[in-house]
Structures are given as C-alpha cells and as structure tokens.
Amino acid sequence: xxxxxxxxxxxxxxxTYGDDVAARWLGQLPALVxxxxxxxxxxxxRVQAPGGRSSLVLLVRRQDGTPAALKLAPAEARxxxxxxxxxxxKGWGAAQLLDADVPDSPSLLLERLHPEVSLRSxxxxxxxxxxxxxxxxxWVEPPAAHGFETVADRTDRQAAVMRGELPEELxxxxxxxxxxxxxxxxxxxxxxxxxxxxxxxxxLSAERSPWxxxxxxxxxxxxxxxxxxxxxxxxxxxxxTPSGASVARRRVNKLADxxxxxxxxxxxxxxxxxxxxxxxxxxxxxxQESELLLEFxxxx
Numbered sequence: 001x002x003x004x005x006x007x008x009x010x011x012x013x014x015x016t017y018g019d020d021v022a023a024r025w026l027g028q029l030p031a032l033v034x035x036x037x038x039x040x041x042x043x044x045x046r047v048q049a050p051g052g053r054s055s056l057v058l059l060v061r062r063q064d065g066t067p068a069a070l071k072l073a074p075a076e077a078r079x080x081x082x083x084x085x086x087x088x089x090k091g092w093g094a095a096q097l098l099d100a101d102v103p104d105s106p107s108l109l110l111e112r113l114h115p116e117v118s119l120r121s122x123x124x125x126x127x128x129x130x131x132x133x134x135x136x137x138x139w140v141e142p143p144a145a146h147g148f149e150t151v152a153d154r155t156d157r158q159a160a161v162m163r164g165e166l167p168e169e170l171x172x173x174x175x176x177x178x179x180x181x182x183x184x185x186x187x188x189x190x191x192x193x194x195x196x197x198x199x200x201x202x203x204l205s206a207e208r209s210p211w212x213x214x215x216x217x218x219x220x221x222x223x224x225x226x227x228x229x230x231x232x233x234x235x236x237x238x239x240x241t242p243s244g245a246s247v248a249r250r251r252v253n254k255l256a257d258x259x260x261x262x263x264x265x266x267x268x269x270x271x272x273x274x275x276x277x278x279x280x281x282x283x284x285x286x287x288q289e290s291e292l293l294l295e296f297x298x299x300x
Contacts, residue, residue: 012053093137151221
C-alpha cells in the first residue's frame, strides 16, 4: 500500500526516539502495513491524519464490512503494553481491542471511534466533566504479574533528564518539580492501572458509548498522576485569560474533589508533569509550547 505518513508522526518520532530509529521504522512501515492488512483480510479506507505522535492509524474495514482502526507503532513505543492494558479494560472506558487473542502482533486492531470528534469539541466545563467520568472507569487493579512500568520508574527517568544544566531563571522551577516528585514517590497511596497520557484529545466520540479513550501509555501507580495531565488541558486558553492563574489552581481542587484525589498530591504531580513537558519541549526546539507550559507551572 502506497501512502505518506502524517508529518506530525514523522517529526514526533525523531524527537522521541531519535532520527535513526524513526528512519528505520518509517522505512519498514509500508511492508508492516501490507502484512497487517493481509493477515486480517482488511480493506483500507484511509490513513488517519494528523494522527498520533508515536503511531500510524489506518481506518479500515473487516471482511464483514465492520469499520475498525489498525494501529502500528515502533517497538520503542511498547505497543505490547497498550495491548495488555486494552485487553484488561475489555472496552470499559476505552476503545475495544478486536484482536485480543493475538498476543504478539506488532499492530493493534481496534474498535473504530470518531477521530474528528474529541472532548475538545465541547465547552470546557462539560469536557472536564466527561473526561473525569471516563478516566474514573480506567482506574482498576492491574492484572497479576503485569509488565507495566510504575509511576516511580517512569518519573525517575524523566527526572534524570531534568537535572541537566538550565538557564538561571528556570532552575528554581525545575528544582521545585523535582522536590515534589521526590516527596510523592516516597510512598504511593494506591497501585492502579493508569492511562498514562490522558487528556481531552484522547477521548473520542463512539457508537458503543458516548466517549471512549484511546492511546494509553499504561503504567501502574496513583490516580493523582493520571489526573495531572488533565489539569493543564487547553493551556493556551488559560494563558490567554487574565484570571488564568486562579482558574488553574481552582481546577486542581475541583478535579481532586470530583474524583476523590488528595489535592496536594494532584498539585505536586501537576507541577512535575508540566515542568517535565515544558523542558522536553524546550529541548526539542518547540519554544512556544515550552513557554506556555512553564508559565502554567509557575502559576502553581
């Protein structure tokens, strides 16, 4: 099958995994797509664009005409962990895995949702309400003998990068985020299966349920970590609002109260995740994104 990978995917793969890994996988991608399509007897409608940052998604039809989505990601993105999480959720709050009996396939066949309609299409208050309800359904006990990373391990890797040399004006913010992470990881109040990358754009309209989530980067840990990314959703709108700082702080308390999460722990993880994302964007040359995230973090 001849196609052009979305530009967003090409750019993000290089930033995340390095140009060599990105070029190697993208070079193999046409053959991987052909094999996955032939193996399942699928008909391809089109490539989903702009798509994700670490995977290619094809909108396809099964042999009986049922619409589905075929997702392919490089090994470095650990698609086997996404498969394990989706299998465990069994469609509860997340897209249904349609080939759950294929444990070793590098591709995933998923229930097709409506990628053009995410929670970002709703007014902010309604979107946050729906997002919180969706996220709550995902927080379950992980399967026995799972291979998921823990919050402590993932953030330990991220913290190591954050300790690099920084401009004088950013050093206090980075130190505050690292201190918060140290405090939070000395103990964890719970060990639940988490989405790992949850935000409004990851929740799509569906037929089986009004809203279902996609694109997990699953790990095990406390709910406050998973909820933290949602706090800064639509950060560009917050920054543009004169009362953005107070709105952001109220959002921490409102979401914590709605989902029965300790607001202090949610505040700490929100700070750490915003600073980590901001510094990562800065290192990748995404200056505007970095400035927004670090300004948001400074409000906390």
